[in-house]
Structure formats: C-alpha cells, structure tokens
Amino acid sequence: MARLYTASLEDIRAGKVTDVYFERALATLRAEGVDKHVVAEITSSSLPEDYAWGLVVGLEEVVAALEGLPVDVDGLPEGSAFYPGEPVLRIAGQYGDFGVMETAVLGLLCQTSGVATKAARCKLAAAGRTVVSFGARRIHPAVAPTVERAAYVGGCDGVAVVRSAELLGLEPTGTMPHALMLVLGDLKSALLAFDRAMPDRVPRVALVDTFQDEKFAAVEAAEVLGEKLSAVRLDTPGNRRGNFAKLIEEVRWELDLRGHEQVSIFVSGGLDEHAIPELNPLCNGYGVGTAISHAPVINFALDLVEVEGRPRTKRGKKSGTKEVIQCSACGERRLVPRAEAYGACPCGGQWEPLLRPVLRRGELVEPLPGPQAMREYALAQVEQATKRAEANECE
Numbered sequence: 494m495a496r497l498y499t500a501s502l503e504d505i506r507a508g509k510v511t512d513v514y515f516e517r518a519l520a521t522l523r524a525e526g527v528d529k530h531v532v533a534e535i536t537s538s539s540l541p542e543d544y545a546w547g548l549v550v551g552l553e554e555v556v557a558a559l560e561g562l563p564v565d566v567d568g569l570p571e572g573s574a575f576y577p578g579e580p581v582l583r584i585a586g587q588y589g590d591f592g593v594m595e596t597a598v599l600g601l602l603c604q605t606s607g608v609a610t611k612a613a614r615c616k617l618a619a620a621g622r623t624v625v626s627f628g629a630r631r632i633h634p635a636v637a638p639t640v641e642r643a644a645y646v647g648g649c650d651g652v653a654v655v656r657s658a659e660l661l662g663l664e665p666t667g668t669m670p671h672a673l674m675l676v677l678g679d680l681k682s683a684l685l686a687f688d689r690a691m692p693d694r695v696p697r698v699a700l701v702d703t704f705q706d707e708k709f710a711a712v713e714a715a716e717v718l719g720e721k722l723s724a725v726r727l728d729t730p731g732n733r734r735g736n737f738a739k740l741i742e743e744v745r746w747e748l749d750l751r752g753h754e755q756v757s758i759f760v761s762g763g764l765d766e767h768a769i770p771e772l773n774p775l776c777n778g779y780g781v782g783t784a785i786s787h788a789p790v791i792n793f794a795l796d797l798v799e800v801e802g803r804p805r806t807k808r809g810k811k812s813g814t815k816e817v818i819q820c821s822a823c824g825e826r827r828l829v830p831r832a833e834a835y836g837a838c839p840c841g842g843q844w845e846p847l848l849r850p851v852l853r854r855g856e857l858v859e860p861l862p863g864p865q866a867m868r869e870y871a872l873a874q875v876e877q878a879t880k881r882a883e884a885n886e887c888e
C-alpha cells in the first residue's frame with residue numbers, strides 16, 4: 494500500500510530519527526559502563542549568502558521532542574536574532590539521555606530558522622507592505638505547517654495553507670487560482686461567481702494575468718466589481734514579463750485614471766528580498782513562494798563544550814559553557830563564559846543573559862508564547878538587528 498515516508502513525533506521522541514553513529518556511540522558507551530554529564534551547545538559558525546544576522550525558530554518543536562527527558566535546556570526565545578558563533582540552545586544532562594537526539598534537534602532548528610530568516614528579510618525588503626507565504630507547493634505537505642509557522646513567526650503577515658493557518662489560529666490568506674478563470678471561461682464570469690459564493694470577509698482580489706494583458710484585465714475587474722474590488726494580483730508568467738515594474742506601473746496608471754485608486758496591487762511569482770525593493774513604489778503586497786519555503790538552511794551544529802563540569806570541546810570550537818549577554822541600555826552584545834552574574838557594561842547599563850531556562854529536568858519552566866506573540870517579538874528583534882548592522886557599517 495502507498496504511504497507517506499514521514500516520521501511521527503513518537504518516532505522522534507523514541508530517538509529513531511537519528512544518524513546511526515549516535516546509536517553506535519551510545520551502545521559502545523553502555524558496553525563500557527560509561528555515561529558522563531555533558532553540556533552541549535548549538536551554534537552556527539556562519540550564515541547563508543550575505544546575511545548579517547539570523548532568526549532562530551523551532552524551540553517549541555525541540556521542546557516537543559525533549560520534554561520529559563532528564564535534561565536542562567536553555568535557549569534564545571523563539572524568533573530571536575542571533576549571530577555566528579553565538580549559542581542559540583544549550584542542553585545539559587547525561588550524554589546517554591539525549592545523545593541520540595542530536596540529528597532530530599538540529600533538524601528541527603536548521604530548516605525553520607532558515608525559513609524564518611528569509612521571511613524576515615522579505616518582510617524587511619517590503620518596507621511595511623504585506624508579505625504572504627505562498628510556497629507550500631514546493632515542499633512536502635507533511636512539513637508545510639511547520640515551514641509556514643516559521644514563515645509567519647519570521648514576519649509573513651499570513652499563510653496560504655488552510656491547515657497551517659488553523660494551527661496558527663489565523664484566517665488563511667489567498668486570492669483566486671488561474672483554474673477558476675479557466676473553468677468558468679472568462680474573467681468577468683469568474684469574478685461575479687466568486688463574489689456571489691464568497692462570504693464578505695474574503696477580500697475580492699482579481700487575478701489579472703490569465704487571458705489578456707494585465708492592464709486591460711485590471712480595468713475590467715474594477716468595472717465588474719466596482720467598490721468591492723480590493724486588489725488585483727499579477728502572477729505574470731516569466732516568459733511574458735519583460736520589464737515587470739513597467740507592466741505594474743501601467744496597471745496602476747490605468748486604474749488611477751479611471752478613479753480606482755482604492756484598488757491595491759498584489760504581486761506573486763519568483764519573488765525574493767532582492768526583487769521586492771524595486772517593486773515597492775508600485776505594489777501593496779507580495780506573495781512569496783519558493784524563496785521562503787525553500788530558503789537556505791542555517792547550518793547549526795551541536796557540540797559538547799563541557800564534560801563532567803570541565804571545559805572540553807573539539808578543535809575549531811571554543812570550550813566551556815557560554816552565554817550571550819546584551820546591555821540593557823546600549824544594546825552592546827558579547828559572547829562570554831557563563832557566570833552567576835555579569836556586572837555592568839562600560840556604558841553603565843546592566844548585562845543581561847539572553848539564553849533563558851526552557852526545561853529543567855524535562856519540565857517546562859514557563860509556558861511558551863503563542864505564534865502571534867512570537868511574531869511581534871521577532872519583528873522587534875529584526876528592527877534591533879537592522880539598527881545594529883547599520884551602526885556597524887558606520888564604524
């Protein structure tokens with residue numbers, strides 16, 4: 494019988510989604526009668542492309558995987574900005590109790606942090622305009638909700654997939670597919686039918702690239718739906734684009750000339766943070782697909798940094814348990830050996846440790862925030878990270 498080749502939470506918690514060498518290491522240690530208390534840190538030594546910062550997402554799913562194991566977990570809150578070399582998560586416990594979880598824990602963080610970071614970059618590029626996650630069709634459906642959650646926490650205003658939205662407590666966001674026009678035969682019939690069938694809360698967004706030139710279709714949509722038309726969407730195929738910005742400019746011109754200034758322009762198809770800025774003067778929102786759902790992963794690695802209370806790690810890494818501290822007054826940030834207290838910043842402000850207790854002996858220390866709160870936090874983190882990057886450039 495046909496089936497999906499996916500692992501369940503039960504498989505993950507049972508340590509089955511593990512590279513076999515961890516199982517073999519564990520079997521070897523058991524045979525030797527050795528188990529030691531270790532501290533493991535998860536860090537990324539570099540970031541994809543030219544990223545100055547990343548956003549870490551996936552902590553809630555790491556908790557789902559590790560909850561109940563006799564380990565202590567500390568981490569940056571979900572949606573936090575981080576920099577290369579900074580630990581985003583720390584796990585302390587007997588190696589035998591969590592060593593086999595390394596593959597799964599990294600897998601839960603690397604992909605979703607990459608997605609959240611790319612979503613944040615697109616949202617930033619859109620300079621306040623709407624960005625919606627449209628990329629579920631490019632990834633396995635079993636992981637679409639977690640990828641769209643990361644896109645949302647990273648800064649997307651909405652997600653297109655019904656199940657993703659349900660899990661996030663949102664209304665799914667979408668317009669109309671080309672199929673509706675193709676099945677009903679023309680734009681006017683499709684718009685009138687859509688308008689009759691849809692409840693009022695669904696915005697009337699006309700897809701205007703199916704049969705004819707976008708500017709004529711946009712004018713037709715505005716004439717057919719009048720005040721009810723909230724936006725037109727251009728998903729113009731690549732082989733018809735030519736100068737896409739010019740095409741959008743024409744659509745705006747023709748709509749405005751006929752008094753349809755209230756009609757927004759929404760664009761989708763092959764967009765990323767590099768394509769968006771040029772379109773900003775003309776567009777009100779973007780649907781971003783592959784660039785977000787298939788974003789470069791963050792190459793987090795898990796390293797043991799302490800064994801039986803003593804600093805010990807592999808070459809190329811800093812040993813000892815570390816902390817990321819940030820000044821509450823000036824925002825200065827440092828990587829330092831973990832300590833009881835960190836004293837004052839040269840500016841007079843207090844250093845605050847950024848990794849927070851998440852699990853103690855497998856028990857959740859405090860309830861995790863919901864996705865809306867995480868997104869607000871992430872947006873503020875991105876603003877801070879952008880200011881920090883600008884300040885660094887000025888130096």
Ligand SMILES: [Zn+2]
Nearest residue numbers: 820823838840
């Ligand atoms: Zn300071």
